[in-house]
Amino acid sequence: MAFQILALFAALATVSNAALTRRVTCPDGNTATNAACCVLFPIVENIQTHLFDGGECGDEAHGALRLTFHDAIGFSNTNPSLGTGADGSIFIFQDIELGFHANIGIDDPINNETPFINALNGSISVADFIQLAGAVSLTNCPGAARPTFMFGRKDAVAPAPDLTVPEPFDSVDSILARMGDAGFSPAEVVALLASHTVAGADNIDPNLVGLPFDSTPSTFDTQFFIETQLRGTMFPGTGGNQGEVEAPIPGELRLQSDSELARDSRTACFWQANVANLAHMTQTFSSAFAKMQVLGQDVSQMVDCSEVIPIPKPFTGQAMFPAGITQNDVEQACASTPFPTIPTTPGPVTSVAAIPQS
Template sequence: MIAAPIIALALAGIAAASPTPAATTCADGTIVANSQCCFWANVRDRFKNEIFLNVCQENVHSLVRIAFHDAIGFSLNSEKGGGADGSMIQFGATELNFHANEGIDFIVDFLQPFADTVGITYGDAIQFGAAVGLSLCPGAPKIQAFVGRPNATRAAPDGTVPEPFDDPEKIFARMADAGFTPTELIHLLASHSIADQAGVDPEDSVLGAPFDSTPFSFDSQVFLETMLVGVLFPGSGPNQGMSSPAVLAVRRVTYYNVLSGEVSSPLPGEFRLQSDKRFTVHNQTACAWQENALSQATMASNFQTAFQKLSLLGFNKANLLDCSEVITTPPPATQKQAFFPPGKRHVDIEQGCATKAFPTTLSTAAGTPTPIPAVQVQDIPFGRRKK
């Protein structure tokens, strides 16, 4: 009759003997569960001050881009790269020569010396840096930060990064090989809300042409604007390599440039990837694309989950240190919902989702259409490779 109370007292004694480690307050006031994360609070501040200059601009986009390109060199089914391990820096002499990685060399040129100076591995520099960068972007979700990745031991092979001129089925197969569904791919492409082109079109006049009209906000505008009918090219496109026209909707035709992966865009100065446009009408992705276009909160949540999965490719989360407390909460979205740019309206939508019509309730911004300016390279202490 007294066994149960005795056992209960014994268990209570064990619990009392093994208390939860006390939280640590870092020098900047950040409260962390593990004191080692105070080091990463300092790395966070250095990223913000020295790499991003405390704004959501070109270098944030570049960190998010290399985070994808580095991690996706991974396979569930064959021997490829090690995932989010920094191989794109560690083995840059190999991977930066791949066609799909055109334009990434400039972020490597200052991210590598930054990581060496701070004393962190390249895999952590890429993934932690992307989480810090996104925290500066209005509307972005807060990304958990896991650190402790060892240095890469091998380069990822060529062909692991999808190209914008690839057929959707080829892209889906590559992503599935890395463990992602077509819907998860669309969720990852929310990163294009802060993206601009480098390496797709070789013309200097098109360098930095953004993918939507709000390139410094992590918003659903890119999903809406990619659904608009294309009417022009931002430069002198479509350049060489024109393929046969492909009908995307009953009443519209979009022309593809096979070599550059570029298709016509709806706004002057805006750049559109062929792959993005195809996803808006493909039966496996059109409805997920439209869902992101219609809900800022849904888009951000979807990206948060997919990007977290990407950042852990090749690693067991249990073997890494969770320093998510040091990542600050991003500013709120500047718009709660996407809007039609000046001069555009519902009739300009190329409907892709077969099960749900695009609503007629979105507003159109006032004013007249004006060219969207290119995103400029940021001048930071670590500089850019001289060519």
């Protein structure tokens, strides 16, 4: 009798495991745990091939990532009139939102994504497409962790108002207050700024485009956190119109906001914790990014379709000071822990190349 009961339990366990792992086969041959995710596979393939040029971490990928933030941050935990979060409003109400000063340059990713969004014919929401493209963009940048993707955002019925997106000449107080109002702690603000390791500016210096924020703008490595902590110099050609454009090495650009967040007592140790610690940087970024991607949405009504996101390329390099720079050039700001010891790239000082434009 005891044996029969055990056998029954074993059989039930097998059945329930099978039920848990049962996968549906999508029309294109991919398999998914939830049939609702099937619609996403061909969209991912299409944007990898045609939006990101076969899977590059270039200008289009950078723009798609920035767009996720500018759409999502129109949200407040205290003031519903500040927007409904990751809701596609930046695309749907682009006539209004592209007029906001903080959205300068956002017309680039909007223009890049317009043909793809138009071709959807409503099969997924605009809000979902923007966050999907941003998640996929990251997978093209070696070193990124595989992002999750929740599916089922509702599109905006009204634009976000002005002044929800932080700007590079805002104070740390103002940036932390705005981000805090949207639900992000200072640690999460720093975590999200790992995105600036695959980024550059086209609109800070009116004469120059594609100025990277670190020496490796196509790699999701920790160089951004190293290089923003270095003494800055004004290099010829990067003086710009406002005098804030400085960098540790020629060809690079440092945002005033990044420089100040790296040096502020509320954020400096979080900043430094990412230096030469890619695992920490990717883990903290991934969870803050996942939170940002569903701002304002009812997650209980969404489906986890993370399995449609490609596996990112691995990063095999090492955290280094750029050539000609040593530990002496670090402007240590974290009071409790010394700056990690890292080697210097051998060879002469070289200028960082501009990011080729799409």
